[in-house]
Amino acid sequence: MxxxxxxxxxxxxxxxxxxxxxxxxxxxxxxxxxxxxxxxxxxxxxxxxxxxxxxxxxxxxxxxxxxxxxxxxxxxxxxxxxxxxxxxxxxxxxRPFQAADKAISDTAVIGKNTLIMPNVFIGKDVEIGDNCIIHANVSLLDDTKIGNNVVIQAGTTVGSDAFYYNTKKDRGIWYKKMQSCGNVVIEDDVEIGAGCTIDRGVTASTFIGAGTKIDNLVHIGHDTQVGKNCLFAAQVGIAGATTIEDGVVLWGQVGVSKTLTIGKNAVVLAQSGVPSSLEGDKVYFGYPAIDAAEKRRELVWIKRIPQLWKKVFDQ
Amino acid sequence: MxxxxxxxxxxxxxxxxxxxxxxxxxxxxxxxxxxxxxxxxxxxxxxxxxxxxxxxxxxxxxxxxxxxxxxxxxxxxxxxxxxxxxxxxxxxxxRPFQAADKAISDTAVIGKNTLIMPNVFIGKDVEIGDNCIIHANVSLLDDTKIGNNVVIQAGTTVGSDAFYYNTKKDRGIWYKKMQSCGNVVIEDDVEIGAGCTIDRGVTASTFIGAGTKIDNLVHIGHDTQVGKNCLFAAQVGIAGATTIEDGVVLWGQVGVSKTLTIGKNAVVLAQSGVPSSLEGDKVYFGYPAIDAAEKRRELVWIKRIPQLWKKVFDQ
Amino acid sequence: MxxxxxxxxxxxxxxxxxxxxxxxxxxxxxxxxxxxxxxxxxxxxxxxxxxxxxxxxxxxxxxxxxxxxxxxxxxxxxxxxxxxxxxxxxxxxxRPFQAADKAISDTAVIGKNTLIMPNVFIGKDVEIGDNCIIHANVSLLDDTKIGNNVVIQAGTTVGSDAFYYNTKKDRGIWYKKMQSCGNVVIEDDVEIGAGCTIDRGVTASTFIGAGTKIDNLVHIGHDTQVGKNCLFAAQVGIAGATTIEDGVVLWGQVGVSKTLTIGKNAVVLAQSGVPSSLEGDKVYFGYPAIDAAEKRRELVWIKRIPQLWKKVFDQ
Incomplete structure (x- = not known):
């Protein structure tokens, strides 16, 4: 900031x-x-x-x-x-947090041919480009910056505070909020589904690159950097300060931990969990997510344990 | 009630x-x-x-x-x-359900220095303490009680009906709603993320203890009792009538079943599933969640099956 | 369309x-x-x-x-x-997308004794039957059709666009939106939890059958057909164009892939993943979801690997 x-x-x-x-x-x-x-x-x-x-x-x-x-x-x-x-x-x-006295701030800048549906909240110094659609009940918090041709489906929140606390277990309240003063930046041609939540950066920007498409109920943590032309299916969750490079595909309900990097064009199959960085141009599966072919072989090996047992103990 | x-x-x-x-x-x-x-x-x-x-x-x-x-x-x-x-x-x-004729009920009581952002719904007999921030598009349903210094991020629902049905499969409609008449009680210094849902108790209170911090898209079921200084990461789901004791940490996408207890200061790692009660002061991982070190050893054992197979069948 | x-x-x-x-x-x-x-x-x-x-x-x-x-x-x-x-x-x-100039469209038809709470958005040509409750901050997009005795908890979106793209990786923007012109049809006695998202069909209808009950933060993809008397617990996600037959139960955080069929009265246990069709009248568990009893035996077999190892290598 x-x-x-x-x-x-x-x-x-x-x-x-x-x-x-x-x-x-x-x-x-x-x-x-x-x-x-x-x-x-x-x-x-x-x-x-x-x-x-x-x-x-x-x-x-x-x-x-x-x-x-x-x-x-x-x-x-x-x-x-x-x-x-x-x-x-x-x-x-x-950067004091201030009450808004209206649903769309006077300091917001909204581009040409951009449609704002009813019950939308647009905070201070928000900027939205041209040809966007912001659907009903969306909340765009202070300082959010949105490019052109962006669609945000209903009920989504952009710019909620980082989930980021100073922890000391020798006081009554263990977790004290590290006040967020960053924002969210969304490039051109991004689409964000319904009911998503994208947190602002703590002091800098959470970033979604051009052409990235995000399905419903997806969570993106503070300061996370998402590349261009990524595809995130529904209910994906990405923790804070993580880097998702261009062209990455995360299928449904994938979880990604914080401060790691997923390389260009990597694909992570549904429900997988990513606890540490992944190289690009590969397909991953499981928790912890590993090479998908290797994981599939592992599942086959597990099914062979009874056969092993029979051979070893019953022969 | x-x-x-x-x-x-x-x-x-x-x-x-x-x-x-x-x-x-x-x-x-x-x-x-x-x-x-x-x-x-x-x-x-x-x-x-x-x-x-x-x-x-x-x-x-x-x-x-x-x-x-x-x-x-x-x-x-x-x-x-x-x-x-x-x-x-x-x-x-x-306790008949009644239509609200305004977005903030006349019977709601709102404390000093509490900021209510635009498009918030506040139902009948809701009480909110001092120094709170209720962000845009939040819904606080009838009878919700909120302490001081509470922050609720945008798009969150507090006090939705319990998912609780009378089941009889010999009639046209199998599931008949057990009408909820309880509420949600949130203590001081709690923070709740964006897009969360906290159901009211069926006849009593769902409860969130002081100092607990909850990330985005978290679900908390009816009558669940959450202790003080807990930390729930994004997309955690907790079913109904469960007890989470003080200081428990649930990482991202953890699922917790109903009517069980997670003991004080337990930590459950990301994407784990908790089908039955867990003792406090331990770290858990996997589905079903077990001691994390044991689970990690289990993952190593699985990788050794091919070696076992080779020894048994190919030697 | x-x-x-x-x-x-x-x-x-x-x-x-x-x-x-x-x-x-x-x-x-x-x-x-x-x-x-x-x-x-x-x-x-x-x-x-x-x-x-x-x-x-x-x-x-x-x-x-x-x-x-x-x-x-x-x-x-x-x-x-x-x-x-x-x-x-x-x-x-x-079927051009048009800005709404009011929160409840003049072309919407709302039945007798139906309660519409504050901050609800109701789009063009929406129809809602009798004795429904539409809670605060719900968005019902254009052409949604809702039967009688339907309850939709706060913050839910019905009729968001399909997550459906034309993909060509030889152009700047890889994914071009396949504009949705379908809708969502919800039959009588359905209840939908808080913070859910139900996408419209691409050209036809996403469908929820009579008496089905859906918990919070559930995602249902475009063109999916859900039968009667189904029960979906919180945070379930169902991808597009899938068929869920009557009486199916999906427990918490279950993920279901696209274009498959889950047969009548099947039960899928919590956190399971369904990558391909499942027969009815059985209980499933795991990823990929298999017969629950078989999966439980598999978990027992995994715990026996150390014993096998000991016998083979240490005897």
Whole structure:
């Protein structure tokens, strides 16, 4: 997430009550998660395990709960006791969630020949291209960007919050929401079925590439990147921050875990589960999803166990 | 379900055209399912197999299709030919379903700083606490009770009818709906994803404990009791009248059967199926879900069948 | 799909810029998919592999990309370079998708004692019988037909477009939508849960038989035919053009593939997957779903592999 305009570190420090170790007049352009940061961005870290990754990231400014960071590598540090709370303060300041007073925001931009059906909600700064159809009871939350020739069937939600929590089991509420400030970007010629849910990115964009077609009741998690010309059948679920390359086909009820990659033109057969990355140009099946031919042989082998048993114990 | 005020048995008997065997002036406080009844309640039973359970329950008054009940144990009996129809008559009399003439009922109570987004439906006697966000196109049906700091993402339904039918295959319509008169209770700091469905209890409450976080497209059946600080990933489905204790984690697409218990802090890995109760503090995997380490060993054993075959048949 | 009134072939040919080989004054009554056509209908075919099936179908008029069709068997041919585009042109001409200017269309017919809750969308030419309840945020798209005593829980979509595409991987957009012009027909005493999605037929009807009860978050694909008194638990998914006969029970999260048949009174246990047709009057389990008792024995056999291994390798 970028700030509306660059902010000096001293202003950020005042907002989150931080001690600056570095250049107070340096400029911060935004705040992002560690794997999304760009030069000029703030990032936060609250566990020593991740200190090094942060110090070696592209981030210019680090909100951190330690002053003893060896070799801060040209980064500016903002020392606070609880970096997660500081993150929430910054998000709520620059991107506060606001009640909508109407079903279609005045700041939404809707293209030519685009049809918006009844009972649709369109939030702030949503952009929809030309020749789209947004069916009844669809919710397009703030900052969603949609290309041309996109169809979204009824009852679908685009831009719901990431399912992403700060976990600490030594407090009453174990899971504290990591406030989402990203969005969803949908390219041209995408079609999304009825009753689907596509979460926004935590600080960046969830992305659906041009020409991809998605059936009903499909879930796509935050920050997931879907390529072009993919085909997802009904009730597929894809967890957060996963990469689905171009031309991938996922058949019905397939589940895909988080932060992995499915390579170009891979096909995953119905009800399979994908716990780790898959190479492209192959067909997969089962849980965990493996080469489909191998899986089918495995099912045949299982049926031969009684024969083995007979030979070994009854011969 | 409790009646608005206590009713004499003679009045109930007149309503359902029953013969009273017992005290006509006794008071009935409500009607509930057999596992939910409290002293003073009515219960109904239409199969001899369950007569004894009813007679030994906490119910004070039993709607029953037999007069020959040995030792009615201090209970008052209301004899009718079809107890199920009598139940429906009572529910439709005391808790009739009524059309809403507006999207947010005048009898709903909404707390401070709670944001209600556009196209939300809020039924009769719904209560929502402070600092909540109810996103667009959410439906909160009659009698839903929601605590403070609750977030419900877009398109979710809370309080849909139980999927619960009286089955008789010797009539044209095999399944007759057991009219729901319970509700849904959601405690503080709960978050519910987009496109979820949470059914009301048949006569009592479906319950979601404080701090529990639920991802998108999750289904929770009638009368299910979910503890505090649970985490359910996307597309999890939990059938009716099940108990999920505190701190349980269910990963994506897990299915849980009805009327069972998952113990405290249990973790069930993605796509697993839970057909019977699970002890707490363990990790489970597979269908039927077993100890995850054991399941993983099982998957390794399956891959060794060809080697066994070779040794036995080809040596 | 039938045209509002019969059309001469010459008029159809002018619309799609086709060369007629046959009787220009012949009448066309409608256009349908190959397995749905009736005498008088148009059908289209663009792959030589299917030419014969078309020529032997009930269709009277064939939109085709070849003039060299041996023995056109009394059919009239409409020659065009791209039959799929001709199909789209015909559908968009006779059944154009139109924006709704109100949430409940003036052309909808709603029966006696039927309750329509807030935020419901009811499209053009929808018909709903008597004594129905249509809960909040439901979308009933154009041409949906609903019988008496039907209950549809909140957030459900009926009549979304078929997930059905013309695939050609040598163009920028691989998948081009086969425009749906069919509808959904729901008989008496059906109940549909919350958050469900039922797609319309491509050119004919998706059908739900009398007395069938469907739980939450269930997906039913285009052109699927569901019998009477079926029971589908939550999160079941049924792909397109499948036949589910009377009395079938599908437990939670079952997935059913396309164009197959599940016989009368079959029961498929939770989380099973059905890739091919199943006989009636049996209980099935697993993926691929087989006789449940056989599947359970298979699970027992798997647990005996270590014992086999011990005997073979360690004896």
């Amino acid at each position: 970028k700030f509306p305009q660059p902010e000096t570190l001293s202003r950020i420090a005042a907002l989150i009550n931080a001690e600056i170790i570095g250049d107070e007049q340096a400029q911060a352009f935004g705040i992002n998660e560690i794997h999304k940061v760009e030069p000029g961005d703030l990032v936060f870290v609250d566990h020593p395990k991740y200190y090094d990754t942060c110090l070696q990231s592209e981030a210019s400014h680090i909100i951190i709960n330690s002053k003893d960071v060896a070799g801060s590598a040209g980064k500016n540090l903002l020392y606070v006791a609880d970096p997660f709370e500081a993150y929430l303060t910054i998000i709520n300041h620059f | 409790k009646f608005p005020q206590p009713e004499t048995l003679s009045r109930i008997a007149a309503l359902i055209n029953a013969e009273i065997i017992g005290d006509e002036q006794a008071q009935a406080f409500g009607i509930n399912e057999i596992h939910k009844v409290e002293p003073g309640d009515l219960v109904f039973v239409d199969h001899p197999k369950y007569y004894d359970t009813c007679l030994q329950s906490e119910a004070s008054h039993i709607i029953i299709n037999s007069k020959d009940v040995a030792g009615s144990a201090g209970k008052n009996l209301l004899y009718v030919a079809d107890p199920f129809e009598a139940y429906l008559t009572i529910i439709n009399h005391f | 039938k045209f509002p009134q019969p059309e001469t072939l010459s008029r159809i040919a002018a619309l799609i810029n086709a060369e007629i080989i046959g009787d220009e004054q012949a009448q066309a009554f409608g256009i349908n998919e190959i397995h749905k056509v009736e005498p008088g209908d148009l059908v289209f075919v663009d792959h030589p592999k299917y030419y014969d099936t078309c020529l032997q179908s009930e269709a009277s008029h064939i939109i085709i990309n070849s003039k060299d069709v041996a023995g056109s068997a009394g059919k009239n041919l409409l020659y065009v370079a791209d039959p799929f585009e001709a199909y789209l042109t015909i559908i968009n001409h006779f």
